[in-house]
Amino acid sequence: MSDAENDSQKTDQDIDLTVVLPAYNEEEILGSTITNLITGLDEKKYQYEIIIVENGSRDATLRLARMLGAQLSQLRVFTLPVGNYGAALKTGFLAARGKVVVSFDVDYYDLSFLEDAFTAIGDGEADVVVASKRAPGADDQREALRKLVTAVFTTILRSLFDMKVTDAHGMKAFRRETVQPICEQCVTTESLFDVELVIRAGNAGLLLTEIPATVIEQRPARSHILKRAITAILGLFTLQRALGFPAVKKVLGIGQKKTQIPSKTV
Secondary structure (H helix, E strand, O other): OOOOEOOOOOOHHHOOEEEEEEEOOOOOOHHHHHHHHHHHHHHOOOOEEEEEEEEOOOOOHHHHHHHHHHHOOOEEEEEEOOOOHHHHHHHHHHHOOOOEEEEOEOOEOOHHHHHHHHHHHHOOOOOEEEEEOOOOOOEEOOOHHHHHHHHHHHHHHHHHOOOOOOOOOOOEEEEHHHHHHHHHHOOOOHHHHHHHHHHHHHHOOOOEEEEEOEEOOOOOOOOOHHHHHHHHHHHHHHHHHHOOOHHHHHHHOOOOOOOOOOOEEO
């Protein structure tokens, strides 16, 4: 369940862009992130909304979000009872009213990516745009172990799940009218929700494009990388079931493998 607050009078036709921002224990930087986003979006003359989806925070994140929402008409606030990144994304995506929807993290956002993705979607060049840490030209400044885990996990997804892009986590943007129905079909949560969404979008024949990402961590990771890797690997079994066991069918030679859609790098 979720509760929407500060629902503005704008209609879908009025809104060009929705920014979805999951927030878990982010009281220290949520205010500065919202300020930076609003300043940048106002400069670019977007008609926009920002959706904060607080989920299970133990600090004052929800109180701060509500305070900001009471002051800023561009802001809508949702809250979930438990910490769940994927559920927060799905809540925000389904509530979005903008023609283009972009997902940022409170500590990881890039208005240059947003501008490029918005243009690609608006020009009909893409339905989904992913900021890839592994695309040619990307600048991933994370520690070596984290980059290795990303490489291994992405290789598994591309080989066994026929994922059409080189990365599924992190910033992404999509055309709301084409991707929202796919979002409704997703059943996984936590970190695999956006993986499932990207794979389903590719399987549905939507146009996927990736933009090289620059990744500079603003703070240490909140959970140990090996713990996250084990959780992700175990989650692949759930993802297999959700998608109809594509890896099993591939190994057994059941069905025809779809033609790989080349990843376009903007």
